Amino acid sequence: MENEEAIQKALALANAAEIVMLGTNGDNGYPHIKAMLKMENEGLKTIWFSTNTSSKRIAQLKRDPKTCVYFVDFENRMGLMLIGEVEILQDANARERLWREGYERYYPQGIDDPDYSVLRFTAEWGNYYHALQNVTFSL
C-alpha cells in the first residue's frame, strides 16, 4: 500500500465516521479514551467536536492538549490514528459552527451556555491500518 492510497482510504474512513475515539493524557500518566461524536472534519487535518466545559475531558485537555483521534471500521478491519493537539474554543463562530438542533438538551442556556465548548483537533501525522499493512504519513 503506497502513501497516496493509504491517505485516500483513510480519508474515506474519516468522512464516513460518525463516532470516533479521542485519546487524551489522563491522571497519573495513564492514557484515557472516550467515544465522541465527530461533528465535522476538514480532510484528515482538522476534526471538530463539542463537549461540556465542565467535563473531565476538558480539564485533561487544558492541562495537556496532546491527543489522538482514532477511527475504526470493525467489519472491514480498518483503523486510522491521527496524532495532534486539541484547542478549546468558545467564540461565537465556533459555537455557531457546531450548534445543532436539540442541543438545548445538553446545554440548557442555549448557544451561549458557558458549559458549551468546541474542540478543534489539528493532526500532525497519521497511521492507517488495513489487512495487516500499515502506513504512516505526515499531514
Next chain:
Amino acid sequence: MENEEAIQKALALANAAEIVMLGTNGDNGYPHIKAMLKMENEGLKTIWFSTNTSSKRIAQLKRDPKTCVYFVDFENRMGLMLIGEVEILQDANARERLWREGYERYYPQGIDDPDYSVLRFTAEWGNYYHALQNVTFSL
C-alpha cells in the same frame, strides 16, 4: 445508575466485545490508540491479547505499561474504559492459552516463534458510560 448496575452492564459489554481499543503512551507524550482482538477476559479485571513482539506497541509497553482498554457499542451509545497496566508474557502457558488455529499466518515459526507475545492487562478501575450517565468504579 448505581455502581452495581454499571458493573453488570460493563461486564456484559466486555464479554460481548470482539475488538477493543488499547490506549498506550506513545512517543513525545502523545497517547496512541489501536484496535486489538480481545482474546479472552476474566470479568473486568483481566484482559488477554496477543501481538507481534517486533511491533511498535510492544516497544511502547516495555517503556511504559500504563494503558487503558476501551470497549464501545456504537449503536447503543455505551462505552467502558478500564485503566491498568499490561504485562508482556512469553512463557509456554501464556503462549498455549492464546494460540489459535491459523496463527502460523502471523507467527510462521509456530507457538514458539519469538515474534509471538501475549499481553495480559490488569485493570485497577473502570468508567462505564450509557445514556448521558457515567459511573466510575474500582476493580
